[in-house]
Amino acid sequence: MFFASDNWAGAHPAINERLLRESTRFAAAYGTSDLDRAIERRFNEIFERDVAVFFVATGTAANSLALASLAKPGGVIFAHSEAHVIEDECGAPDFFSGMRICPVEGPRGKMDPKHLKNRISRYPQDAIHHGRATAVTMTQASEVGTIHTLDEIETLAAIAKEAGLPLHMDGARFANALVELDASPAEMTWKRGVDVLSFGGTKNGCWCAEAIVFFDPQMAKELPFLRKRSAQLFSKSRFIAAQFEAYLQDDLWLDLARHANAMANRLRAGLDASNSARQAWPTTSNEVFAVIPKATAKAAEDKGAKFYDWLEPHDMSEPVADGDMLIRLVTSFATEPQDVDAFLDVIAAG
């Protein structure tokens, strides 16, 4: 009953097997091997255009370096007020980019377009004292389990473009959103105005594989230096490439995300049928938020269930009652239906 996070899961056997095969051969270091190059080309196929790809170790590194590559002195980045870049990266994006992040409110993990426009307008390009608007970052799937529609992505991109700003997408759970929208990677990104993507693999079956993807390679000129300077250029970078090779082969990544989302659907259905617990708000990816009695949460923990307590977001429509608590449940490629059913049984027993 591991629902704490999708990064609590192990690595998929196909990824492990590929790593094992890679470990027996010699190859050029620092991202220059044939395998690194081949997987970079594979990203071109996945995104249906020539992209510039940089492998890094963590999602925080991907976000921080992607934003650093867009930096200007006195720059301001706009992100949802509950975005991972603001709440969970210890200021790394600010540190590496040298910019500030301006929080933008919006319901259910999505920036409200009116608020975004308004916040951007407070930082004109010549406002030497305030700083200047420099980039917008959004998260797909969002931190609260929701997914931006293609039109919603396009709306945010249009606001960014109108102000001359690039749009970055934090895709730590890119695959979970993609399969839910039944869109192509190109449709969910550059075709709707995304300029730079943090492409996550770790949460969806890799051991440690994240990539920064630039849809205009011209924008990536500084990234090799930024990556090396931040100690993210792996000498054995080909082991990240090897993971991505297996991950992207025969649509494994999409199958794994479909499975994780299906397990979340099973959880959602169980919560909807429950008398004592409920979904805190509707979600569609592999994250589920539930309001359950504190005693039930304790009983579940005593039986070995792992999940996190969650702080009430500002737009929670029905407040959490005194005897209840808000928890986050995350499913992954490794979640078994029996895990979900066992958890739902504990909840039913109250």
Ligand SMILES: Cc1ncc(COP(=O)(O)O)c(C=O)c1O
């Ligand atoms: C939305 C989002 N972005 C980025 C990350 C990347 O985190 P890490 O640096 O732990 O790989 C996470 C991980 O929880 C996340 O949920």
